[in-house]
Amino acid sequence: MLLHVADDDLFALARRLQDALRARAPGETLWFTAPDPDRRGLYEGEPTPDGRHRSLAGWVMLAEELGATLLTPQPAGPGRVRLGLRRLDRDASWQTRAAPSGDPEKYGADSDFARIRKFEEPPFLFAFARALDFVDPADGARVLALGCNRGDELDALCRLRSDRTFECHGIDHAASAIERARTLHPTMTFLTADLQRLDAPPLAEMGRFDLILALNVLHSPSLDGKAILQRLVAEHLTPAGAVIVGLPNVRYVDHTLHHGARVKGFSHPELSVLVRDAAYYRRYLARHKFRVMITGRHTLLICARPLPGRRG
Numbered sequence: 001m002l003l004h005v006a007d008d009d010l011f012a013l014a015r016r017l018q019d020a021l022r023a024r025a026p027g028e029t030l031w032f033t034a035p036d037p038d039r040r041g042l043y044e045g046e047p048t049p050d051g052r053h054r055s056l057a058g059w060v061m062l063a064e065e066l067g068a069t070l071l072t073p074q075p076a077g078p079g080r081v082r083l084g085l086r087r088l089d090r091d092a093s094w095q096t097r098a099a100p101s102g103d104p105e106k107y108g109a110d111s112d113f114a115r116i117r118k119f120e121e122p123p124f125l126f127a128f129a130r131a132l133d134f135v136d137p138a139d140g141a142r143v144l145a146l147g148c149n150r151g152d153e154l155d156a157l158c159r160l161r162s163d164r165t166f167e168c169h170g171i172d173h174a175a176s177a178i179e180r181a182r183t184l185h186p187t188m189t190f191l192t193a194d195l196q197r198l199d200a201p202p203l204a205e206m207g208r209f210d211l212i213l214a215l216n217v218l219h220s221p222s223l224d225g226k227a228i229l230q231r232l233v234a235e236h237l238t239p240a241g242a243v244i245v246g247l248p249n250v251r252y253v254d255h256t257l258h259h260g261a262r263v264k265g266f267s268h269p270e271l272s273v274l275v276r277d278a279a280y281y282r283r284y285l286a287r288h289k290f291r292v293m294i295t296g297r298h299t300l301l302i303c304a305r306p307l308p309g310r311r312g
Helices: 010-022 056-065 122-135 152-160 175-184 225-235 269-287
Strands: 029-035 068-070 080-087 142-146 167-172 189-192 209-215 237-248 250-253 256-259 290-295 299-306
Touching (some): 010 029, 010 080, 056 068, 122 299, 142 152, 237 269, 269 290, 269 299
Parallel strands (some): 209 237
Antiparallel strands (some): 237 299, 290 299
């Protein structure tokens, strides 16, 4: 028998659905009927003749909080729809099957991570577009992407700024990912290198760049992200160069995107680690004569462009 959701407030509704989901195994679906979420001009929880209004976005967010994913709504009579919450398997994540941190092939071409397409996630694409608007790389700029994997951020840069050309370079310690990047982007330059050794070839010989991208790489526990950024700004950035650093505030549960990173040893990592690191990078860049903007939802992008008169 289907559950019937009508006048429950969110306190009661969340508890009711949570109890029902706990009685189901991962992968099983809880079906119920609810007021049509397509009614216009209503706030969340506002009363209607069919029960409290909840938008489709509201149901999606509630599903995430309950450890489930919302299935496509189906008609269920006048003013109502049939909804399904599929319970997620919290142990089914690419991180649980990945190689240890520091293993070059943890993010290699054949890893579970390689299936992820960040630029197919709307919040990431639009945040990156805003970041590029802020730093505004010039035509002909030399661009370096750290931890580039298959080169998605360099491809996105060229597509979002198709009226300009760039000299694109990418580095990653996963040799198989670099080979994939070379195949996908033959006009770009890709090197296998260890970010911890910026003072050694080939990194030491790459020169300076007008834009450095470090998207979701400097937070790795195998790297000293703060020291890497300091060295990049001092030795690999032109005086008029810009920086975009990405810090993830997202995780994947059963192939589903969930807000909030998880770091071992911290009970509230999105507050204690993400905010701490973002504050450090912002403070460091501002102190070195950059104008800084932070944007993004699932990934925080710390974007820095030089103030007038800045010298390297």
